[in-house]
Amino acid sequence: MRTVLPLGDELHRGAWRALVLSTAVALDGVSQHFGSVVAVDDVSLTVESGEFFSLLGPSGSGKTTCLRMIAGFDLPTRGRIVIGGEDVTSIPPYRRTVNTVFQDYALFPHMSVAENVAYPLMVRGSDKRTRVQRTNEMLELVQLSGLENRRPGALSGGQRQRVALARALINAPPVLLLDEPLGALDLKLRQQMQIELKALQRQLGITFIYVTHDQEEALSMSDRLAVFREGRIEQVGSPQSVYDTPRTAFVAGFVGSANILTGEQAEALGLSPVTTALRPEKIHLQINGDGSQKGLVHCQGRLVGRQFLGINTRFEVEISQGLVLDVIRQNTLDQILPEPEQQVTLSWRVEDVRMLEHI
Amino acid sequence: MTDITVAATGWPRMRRKLSDGLFQHPVLFLLLLLAPPLIWLGIIYLGSLFALLAQSFFYIDEFSGVVVREFSLRTFAELFTPANMDIVVRTVVMAATVTVAAAVIAFPLAYYMSHYTGPGMKAVFYLAVMLPLWSSYLVRVYAWKLILAHEGIISWFFARLGLSGLLDGILAIPIIGGASLSVSYIGMFLVFLYIWLPFMILPIQAAIERIPRSLLDASADLGGHPGQTFRKIVLPLAFPGVVAGSIFTFSLTLGDYIIPGIIGSSRLVIGQAVYIHQGTAGNIPLAAAFSIVPIAIMAIYLTIARRLGAFDAL
Numbered sequence: 001m002r003t004v005l006p007l008g009d010e011l012h013r014g015a016w017r018a019l020v021l022s023t024a025v026a027l028d029g030v031s032q033h034f035g036s037v038v039a040v041d042d043v044s045l046t047v048e049s050g051e052f053f054s055l056l057g058p059s060g061s062g063k064t065t066c067l068r069m070i071a072g073f074d075l076p077t078r079g080r081i082v083i084g085g086e087d088v089t090s091i092p093p094y095r096r097t098v099n100t101v102f103q104d105y106a107l108f109p110h111m112s113v114a115e116n117v118a119y120p121l122m123v124r125g126s127d128k129r130t131r132v133q134r135t136n137e138m139l140e141l142v143q144l145s146g147l148e149n150r151r152p153g154a155l156s157g158g159q160r161q162r163v164a165l166a167r168a169l170i171n172a173p174p175v176l177l178l179d180e181p182l183g184a185l186d187l188k189l190r191q192q193m194q195i196e197l198k199a200l201q202r203q204l205g206i207t208f209i210y211v212t213h214d215q216e217e218a219l220s221m222s223d224r225l226a227v228f229r230e231g232r233i234e235q236v237g238s239p240q241s242v243y244d245t246p247r248t249a250f251v252a253g254f255v256g257s258a259n260i261l262t263g264e265q266a267e268a269l270g271l272s273p274v275t276t277a278l279r280p281e282k283i284h285l286q287i288n289g290d291g292s293q294k295g296l297v298h299c300q301g302r303l304v305g306r307q308f309l310g311i312n313t314r315f316e317v318e319i320s321q322g323l324v325l326d327v328i329r330q331n332t333l334d335q336i337l338p339e340p341e342q343q344v345t346l347s348w349r350v351e352d353v354r355m356l357e358h359i
Numbered sequence: 360m361t362d363i364t365v366a367a368t369g370w371p372r373m374r375r376k377l378s379d380g381l382f383q384h385p386v387l388f389l390l391l392l393l394a395p396p397l398i399w400l401g402i403i404y405l406g407s408l409f410a411l412l413a414q415s416f417f418y419i420d421e422f423s424g425v426v427v428r429e430f431s432l433r434t435f436a437e438l439f440t441p442a443n444m445d446i447v448v449r450t451v452v453m454a455a456t457v458t459v460a461a462a463v464i465a466f467p468l469a470y471y472m473s474h475y476t477g478p479g480m481k482a483v484f485y486l487a488v489m490l491p492l493w494s495s496y497l498v499r500v501y502a503w504k505l506i507l508a509h510e511g512i513i514s515w516f517f518a519r520l521g522l523s524g525l526l527d528g529i530l531a532i533p534i535i536g537g538a539s540l541s542v543s544y545i546g547m548f549l550v551f552l553y554i555w556l557p558f559m560i561l562p563i564q565a566a567i568e569r570i571p572r573s574l575l576d577a578s579a580d581l582g583g584h585p586g587q588t589f590r591k592i593v594l595p596l597a598f599p600g601v602v603a604g605s606i607f608t609f610s611l612t613l614g615d616y617i618i619p620g621i622i623g624s625s626r627l628v629i630g631q632a633v634y635i636h637q638g639t640a641g642n643i644p645l646a647a648a649f650s651i652v653p654i655a656i657m658a659i660y661l662t663i664a665r666r667l668g669a670f671d672a673l
Contacts, residue, residue, distance in 0.1 A: 073576050093579040106577035110595045120581040123591070167581065 023082070024049045024175050024207040025070055025098075030079030032065050032231075039065040041231040042079070047209060049174070052201050054210045054218040057228030058254065063211045066228075067177050070209065071100045084174055099168040100177040103184070105160045107152035107167075113139070114148035117166045124171075138166040141200075158189050165200075175207040182217065194221055215255045219243065227251050249356050252277035259283075259325045260356075268320065269299060275356045280326040282352040285315060286345045287338050296347040301325070303342050313337060317344060415647035426643060434644040438652070443632070447652055450628040453544070454612035457551040458605045461559040464552075465604065469564035470593070474572070488557050496554065500621050503550045507540035507622065514539070537624060547623035551612050558607035566600025567593070595668075602669040609660065613653040629653060 025047040032040040040062040047053045055063035068074045069081060072093030081089045088096050099120070107116050115122075118135045126134075139145050142162040152160055161181060168176060181197075182190045198221050201208045212218050218225045219239040227234045227242065227250075235247045246252035249260045258277040267273040284296075304324060305316035308331075315327040315338070327346065329335070338344050381388045418431045437443065472484045491499065506512050517526040530536040530543060537543030570593065578588040616630025627635070629649055637646035664670070 071576075071580055073579070093576070094582050094584055096580075098580075100577070100580045102573050102577060104571065104573055106571065106573035108574060108577075108592060119578070119583070119591075123578075123581065123583040123587045171582065 023047060024051070024084060025209065026080075026082040027066065027070070028080040028082070030066070030069060030076045030081060032062070032069060032074060033077045038231050040069070040076075043231075043233055044079075045226055045233060045236060047175075047207060049207055050205050052198065052208045052210065052221055052223045054212055054222040054225035055228060056212055056215060056218040056225050056255070058213055060230075061228035062231035063213075063228045064179055065231075067100075067179055067209065067211045070175075071098055071177055072096045097173055098175040098177055099171060099173040100179065101161075101164045101168050101181045103180045105152075105164040107160055107163055109152055112149050112151060113144065113155070113163050116152065116163055117170055119167060120171045134170055138170045141169070142166045157185050158193070161185065161193065165197075169204070172204075173206065175209060176201075178208060178210045180211055180213070182212075182214075190217075197221065219255070227255060229254075244354075246277055246354060247357050249275060249277065252354065252356065257326065261323075265323055266353075268323075270297060271353055272355060277354040277356055278325070278348060278352065280314070280328040281312075282348050283325065283327045284347045285317070285327045285329055285338070286347070287336065287342065288345070295349060297350060297353075298345060298347045301344055301346055303338050303340050303344050306337065306340060308337075315344075317346060319346070411647050411650060414643055415651055417644045419642050419644055424641060434648045437645060438648050443649075446627050446629060446632050446649075449626065450613055450630075451656060453548065453551065453628065454609050456548060457555065457612045458559075458608045460548070460552050461556050461608045462563070462601055462605060465556060465559040465563050466597075466601070469560050469567050469597075469600075472560075472564050473567040473570075474575075488560050491553075492557055497617070499554065500550060500618055503546075503553065504541050504621055507546040507549070509539035509541070511539075511541070541622055542624055544623060547619060550618050550622050551615070554618065555608040555611050558611065559604035562603035562607070563597060563600040566597045566603070570596045598667075598669050602664045606657070606661070610653060610657055613656065 023046045027043055027045050030040060030043045031038065043062070043066060055066055057063045065074060069076050070083070072088065072091065075090060079089075080087060084097060108119065111119070114135050117138050118131045121131045121134060135148070136145070139148065142165050144159060144162050144166065147155070147159065152163065155163065161184075164181070178197075182193050185193060194217060197208075210218070210221065222239055224236065224238055225242060226236045229250050235242055235251045237245075242251060242255055246255065246258070249258075252258035252260060256279065258279055261269070261271070261276040261278065263273040263275060266276040299319055301317035301319040303315060304318045305314075307314040310331070312328050312330050315329065316324050317327055318324050325346065381391075415434055416430050416432070417426050417428050418433045419425070420427050438447075468484075468488075472481060476484060508514070514523070514526065517523050526540075529545065530539065535544040535548075537546075540546040540549070574592055574596070575588055578592045579585075583591065614630050616628065616634045619628045619631055629652055633646045633649045636642040636649065
């Protein structure tokens with residue numbers, strides 16, 4: 001999925017051209033330096049048309065800067081940006097065909113809801129009838145009909161979010177950029193909006209590029225996602241492939257949770273002597289395991305911590321001095337919770353162990 | 360913990376009782392807090408203003424020159440004589456011109472200060488804007504008299520560029536021209552503009568600073584060209600700052616009598632009229648009536664500004 005195409009190479013240049021024609025957005029070796037700080041370092045990626053693509057990473061990992069470069073607010077120090085087959089690297093935001101939903105919504109406080117939503121039509125000089133009609137359509141789409149004359153200040157967080165969405169969609173952009181749009185909402189509303197956003201994206205069939213630091217959000221909504229770390233992309237793929245086959249310890253730890261074993265620790269458990277990741281939910285925990293089942297790796301340990309989380313329980317099991325494994329077990333009726341300090345048996349399938357490229 | 364259980368004595372004990380008492384009687388606390396400003400504002404400040412207002416309804420006896428303390432509108436009628444209206448119009452036009460020019464100059468600077476400077480550079484700009492306010496007003500005005508004088512640096516500069524004819528041409532314009540810049544309305548305008556400019560820059564800068572950057576990004580993102588972003592987003596949101604600044608420059612120019620006395624022609628402005636009538640002429644009612652004029656003009660001005668929605672964002 002990662003396309004690194006050196007510029008200047010004729011063969012690759014042709015391949016690149018063929019590639020960008022079929023993609024909604026393509027970044028080619030894009031870097032962004034703010035003084036001596038490298039915010040984005042040689043990022044290349046392609047987003048297919050109609051795809052829900054997430055840029056996932058902790059704060060300061062460069063994902064928002066990437067989005068801002070696609071929108072045109074920041075110009076890349078190096079590299080090229082292509083939107084819909086057109087090289088837009090040095091084109092100002094008001095001539096790009098993408099629209100953005102901002103983290104703080106960026107609604108114009110001195111305009112009504114209707115004026116906010118109609119703003120893109122107004123600056124393009126559309127006639128009044130089209131404006132009113134399109135605005136009403138958009139407000140209906142985001143279920144805000146009847147609030148046309150309110151000011152943004154008189155709306156709830158969720159309503160503001162919908163206004164921002166309607167405003168960004170009124171021009172029917174082929175690509176919509178979303179910068180942590182649900183970050184300011186409470187959990188219930190966020191979950192509801194996740195479903196609505198995904199449904200809206202399917203209904204309109206447009207490309208969404210979605211920046212988030214919430215791995216659950218990225219996993220549940222995306223067709224594909226890119227994991228960012230310190231200005232670089234660590235891994236690109238479908239949620240399932242990134243979760244199941246993380247390339248690095250960072251991805252394993254950031255997308256879901258993982259037990260990361262060093263080479264020596266892995267060797268001590270009878271695995272290959274390389275850095276290894278093991279998902280907590282893939283480990284089977286028994287109080288009196290016999291350790292004889294075929295195809296499973298077994299080991300004994302002492303329970304040192306237990307957290308009841310409702311739907312499941314998280315255990316910390318010390319296998320040897322300094323090596324504690326996290327184990328997550330579904331809470332079912334017939335299971336007895338082991339007590340701290342109790343001896344337990346852990347087992348897992350060999351194929352659930354992921355060998356990583358580097359730390 | 361132990362501090363609370365140990366019984367305090369003497370002064371600490373008194374202090375604790377006092378603070379407990381204030382905590383239990385919030386109204387008393389509020390009264391104590393507000394008494395000094397209320398006395399100052401209510402009695403000394405507004406009180407003297409009302410005394411002034413009252414004076415303007417008295418009139419002066421034309422033969423004896425004694426103030427007659429009876430209610431009458433004849434002093435106000437006197438205000439509307441051509442000679443006095445001339446003074447009012449001259450002052451208002453000057454104040455309006457200074458205000459518009461100050462806003463035009465201040466806006467780009469304030470915009471730059473708000474959106475393009477780092478913290479260090481911003482401090483330098485604040486310093487540069489406010490530095491003139493640290494020195495005496497009179498010294499600066501007299502310095503300008505020298506700059507604008509016939510033998511001053513501006514004349515010298517025009518002469519050096521071979522443009523003396525241009526300067527003479529400008530000074531030959533009727534009404535705003537004069538023998539030299541220092542005795543013309545152009546000179547008075549320049550000095551007013553210089554003296555009051557900081558009072559325009561600072562409120563506008565504060566208003567622009569409050570506009571989130573994301574609003575400008577959003578406008579561009581939605582297709583707004585820089586000019587449209589400025590007209591539709593920046594200007595409306597910065598408008599309260601412009602109005603606040605213009606209240607300063609407009610009212611300060613309306614009331615000033617020192618600059619017109621030092622620079623400009625012998626024709627009077629409101630401030631000078633007040634000064635002369637209450638001093639040498641001894642016509643306190645007319646002086647009071649004159650000083651009502653700026654108050655009335657400001658009231659009208661603020662009403663218009665409010666109609667235009669200048670305070671909607673507050």
